[in-house]
Amino acid sequence: MISSGEGAIRVERPTKTLRELALEKVRDAIISGHFKPGERLVERDLCAQLGVSRTIVREVLRHLESEGLVTNPTNKGPMVALLDIGEARQIYEIRGALEGMAAKLCAEKGDPDLVAQLDAALASIRKAYALNDMRSVLEETTGFYEALFTRVERQIAWGVVKLMTVRINHLRSMTIKTEGRSVDGPKQMQLIVDAIRAGNGAAAERAAIDHVRAAAAIADAVLSAQVPAAES
Amino acid sequence: MISSGEGAIRVERPTKTLRELALEKVRDAIISGHFKPGERLVERDLCAQLGVSRTIVREVLRHLESEGLVTNPTNKGPMVALLDIGEARQIYEIRGALEGMAAKLCAEKGDPDLVAQLDAALASIRKAYALNDMRSVLEETTGFYEALFTRVERQIAWGVVKLMTVRINHLRSMTIKTEGRSVDGPKQMQLIVDAIRAGNGAAAERAAIDHVRAAAAIADAVLSAQVPAAES
DNA sequence: CGACGGTTTTTGGTAGACCATAATACCCGA
DNA sequence: TCGGGTATTATGGTCTACCAAAAACCGTCG
Numbered sequence: 001m002i003s004s005g006e007g008a009i010r011v012e013r014p015t016k017t018l019r020e021l022a023l024e025k026v027r028d029a030i031i032s033g034h035f036k037p038g039e040r041l042v043e044r045d046l047c048a049q050l051g052v053s054r055t056i057v058r059e060v061l062r063h064l065e066s067e068g069l070v071t072n073p074t075n076k077g078p079m080v081a082l083l084d085i086g087e088a089r090q091i092y093e094i095r096g097a098l099e100g101m102a103a104k105l106c107a108e109k110g111d112p113d114l115v116a117q118l119d120a121a122l123a124s125i126r127k128a129y130a131l132n133d134m135r136s137v138l139e140e141t142t143g144f145y146e147a148l149f150t151r152v153e154r155q156i157a158w159g160v161v162k163l164m165t166v167r168i169n170h171l172r173s174m175t176i177k178t179e180g181r182s183v184d185g186p187k188q189m190q191l192i193v194d195a196i197r198a199g200n201g202a203a204a205e206r207a208a209i210d211h212v213r214a215a216a217a218i219a220d221a222v223l224s225a226q227v228p229a230a231e232s
Numbered sequence: 233m234i235s236s237g238e239g240a241i242r243v244e245r246p247t248k249t250l251r252e253l254a255l256e257k258v259r260d261a262i263i264s265g266h267f268k269p270g271e272r273l274v275e276r277d278l279c280a281q282l283g284v285s286r287t288i289v290r291e292v293l294r295h296l297e298s299e300g301l302v303t304n305p306t307n308k309g310p311m312v313a314l315l316d317i318g319e320a321r322q323i324y325e326i327r328g329a330l331e332g333m334a335a336k337l338c339a340e341k342g343d344p345d346l347v348a349q350l351d352a353a354l355a356s357i358r359k360a361y362a363l364n365d366m367r368s369v370l371e372e373t374t375g376f377y378e379a380l381f382t383r384v385e386r387q388i389a390w391g392v393v394k395l396m397t398v399r400i401n402h403l404r405s406m407t408i409k410t411e412g413r414s415v416d417g418p419k420q421m422q423l424i425v426d427a428i429r430a431g432n433g434a435a436a437e438r439a440a441i442d443h444v445r446a447a448a449a450i451a452d453a454v455l456s457a458q459v460p461a462a463e464s
Numbered sequence: 465c466g467a468c469g470g471t472t473t474t475t476g477g478t479a480g481a482c483c484a485t486a487a488t489a490c491c492c493g494a
Numbered sequence: 495t496c497g498g499g500t501a502t503t504a505t506g507g508t509c510t511a512c513c514a515a516a517a518a519c520c521g522t523c524g
Contacts, residue, residue, distance in 0.1 A: 019508090044474075044475095053509045054510090055290070055510095056509090058287065059294050063295075063298055066298045074476090074516095075476080075516050090386060093333070094330065094388065101325070101329050153318065154325075156322040156396075160392055249476065250476075275505075276506095284477085286478090287477070
């Protein structure tokens with residue numbers, strides 16, 4: 001991303017600032033469900049729990065707000081964002097559009113290295129499924145798509161997809177556990193890779209969209225079942 | 233967005249918090265070029281200029297950072313983000329994908345009201361061009377696309393497009409001033425509307441993509457000319 | 465049981481302090 | 495004059511304390 005002219009001998013001290021640490025902690029806590037949707041996030045409580053000052057906490061909350069993980073009704077204080085079923089559908093749709101675009105570009109690029117990388121990622125996913133290691137499944141799947149985007153220099157689209165993804169993370173972890181997903185999921189991704197290998201852009205796009213669509217359908221079912229009819 | 237059960241008699245005091253005000257001010261200052269790309273944004277200076285405390289300024293900077301308008305090199309302090317030509321291309325591409333998607337959905341919906349609204353927006357754009365009122369051109373164009381997205385309930389995609397758009401705002405204001413743009417721009421948008429009116433989803437999608445593509449091409453030319461060869 | 469009124473909680477926002485580090489200016493000796 | 499080391503300054507990162515106002519809570523009284 002940064003055009004550092006002078007090679008890779010940079011010292012790169014990964015000085016994480018306290019704020020970044022706190023941000024990750026809170027984000028993970030939300031994603032992992034430690035803080036449940038709708039739960040209030042009281043600034044001073046967070047200060048105590050994180051062991052940092054309000055300055056930090058406020059900045060973190062603001063950041064998460066702009067990520068869509070936290071909502072902030074004025075004069076009420078921040079809370080973990082609720083995921084609307086309509087929003088979830090929209091997010092899956094956006095992912096479909098962008099992942100389809102990336103897959104198409106990959107196919108048109110015709111880079112054997114890329115195909116190899118995707119194959120490897122897919123193998124890892126299958127292995128993780130076999131071991132029932134859902135955490136790794138998610139991780140490797142993320143890696144698969146990261147390659148899909150970044151190998152054709154689409155960092156920004158990848159950023160958007162990541163942003164969207166954190167908001168539906170708990171849905172993701174439910175969809176991958178669904179009956180048959182351990183077979184269907186990789187199979188659909190295989191179709192993407194095959195189309196890319198064949199250099200068939202249109203097919204790659206379609207396959208990517210289909211894969212997201214399948215995940216969306218499962219998520220939809222999960223959400224509908226989970227909240228059959230929220231009373232007024 | 234919010235399901236307020238009890239009708240529209242809400243008092244709705246638009247109590248903007250200071251922070252929100254400050255955020256808009258700074259964002260506008262960046263978009264309008266008051267703060268130029270690469271310029272340092274010194275926290276204490278901003279405090280003085282905005283008349284708010286450092287807490288607020290820091291939160292605002294963090295927010296703009298996650299919008300991509302500000303970068304924050306560690307140990308250096310925030311500065312207005314530089315727009316890379318590659319990033320600009322990526323952004324136009326994403327807009328193409330999403331606006332194409334929205335246009336297609338609009339066509340498939342077949343809502344006469346929507347068509348009327350788009351026609352009206354387009355008329356306003358033409359009028360603004362005739363008056364050489366570029367500010368209004370931008371505004372009305374935004375309205376056009378907002379309708380395109382929100383009329384088919386794609387608020388999230390619209391949010392993404394808005395996010396992308398602020399980052400290329402100065403490019404936008406240059407492209408619309410380009411020779412012939414006052415004719416070509418509306419003409420291309422007319423094609424979108426026509427396709428929607430005809431209920432032709434594929435054509436609407438194509439027209440939307442073409443329109444973005446044309447803008448991207450101009451932006452590309454502008455950027456390439458502007459920075460012929462940035463030295464190492 | 466319900467309305468009223470006060471107390472506590474919590475947010476929005478401010479001021480100012482402290483430290484660490486990066487950049488800059490400066491100064492002194494060879 | 496040049497080189498190098500040191501003092502200074504600018505700035506971000508972080509903390510604490512404080513205030514006002516909105517909300518939430520709670521207990522009392524009609």
